[in-house]
């Protein structure tokens with residue numbers, strides 16, 4: 381995503397926030413750090429008007445998105461192409477205006493000077509002129525923030541250390557790997573010591589070593605109390621980095637929360653059973669038939685016929701027959717009910733495994749809902 385891209389006319393109904401709100405925001409006036417709301421987005425809508433040979437076409441990029449990010453979080457915004465992520469980030473950074481709804485940073489309207497001063501942004505493809513060294517690039521960017529020379533030197537030292545470029549700071553960036561380049565980008569975004577960092581695909585295109593290095597920097601930033609809002613397509617990466625995520629689709633936030641909450645215990649879908657029945661008990665109706673009759677949704681795994689248990693020192697077990705199967709159960713009460721029924725029918729339970737939804741499955745489920753129901 382390139383947030384500098386301005387493809388067509390925005391259908392703006394609200395004035396750019398910084399034109400009307402210039403009040404400063406007291407950094408200490410919003411409650412305790414961990415509960416302070418840093419990003420507050422409520423019912424945000426954005427329509428673009430695109431012209432084609434068929435006439436004017438209105439695109440609803442945001443259809444009432446709401447989310448909150450708290451101080452100290454590493455928050456991941458996820459969604460398929462066209463979900464509205466870039467549009468949301470552009471509004472947060474004050475690059476474009478919303479059509480309706482509200483977006484604020486640290487209690488100040490998104491786009492206001494008070495909000496902008498507290499945000500650092502790392503674009504997906506940071507462009508640094510090749511003649512720069514890491515140090516001269518930082519000086520160049522810092523001058524735009526009107527920092528003094530002494531302050532620039534002090535901050536550059538700190539940040540080059542933080543991102544692990546201290547010994548390489550006078551080399552030309554031409555010699556930098558993509559990972560080093562990205563870490564320089566992080567330092568650039570941090571020059572004016574913002575409280576919130578917005579990172580666009582921070583590990584995209586990096587090899588595992590580069591990703592690991594960027595992750596370490598993000599971890600250090602989190603430890604130092606920064607709030608990080610990132611956008612990524614790499615689910616595994618988001619799982620490793622983020623304390624909370626939001627999944628976005630068709631211009632709305634479908635779900636938001638900790639990954640373990642989104643793929644939580646009561647969301648399991650399938651339970652795998654391994655049961656055994658003493659050979660003597662299975663003389664009448666075949667155990668698999670009984671199971672099929674009582675649990676029509678059963679799926680046997682591998683051999684549907686009972687097979688001898690592996691060698692065991694337990695004499696009863698040596699004469700038992702085992703069966704492996706799965707059932708589509710999604711609550712603990714359902715599992716308990718099945719276990720009780722199995723026991724009543726003289727099955728003994730050898731193994732039970734809840735198949736929880738993976739994060740990828742959660743993501744796919746959320747983003748594949750039709751637009752009308754999302």
Ligand SMILES: Nc1ncnc2c1ncn2[C@@H]1O[C@H](COP(=O)(O)OP(=O)(O)OP(=O)(O)O)[C@@H](O)[C@H]1O
Nearest residue numbers: 381387388428430439441461462463464465466467
């Ligand atoms: N300037 C524009 N003019 C017209 N339509 C636009 C404009 N910018 C975005 N859109 C449309 O708005 C919708 C949301 O786009 P957006 O770029 O916000 O999605 P995204 O989630 O960031 O996608 P990606 O992951 O591909 O970057 C898309 O249908 C897109 O085509």
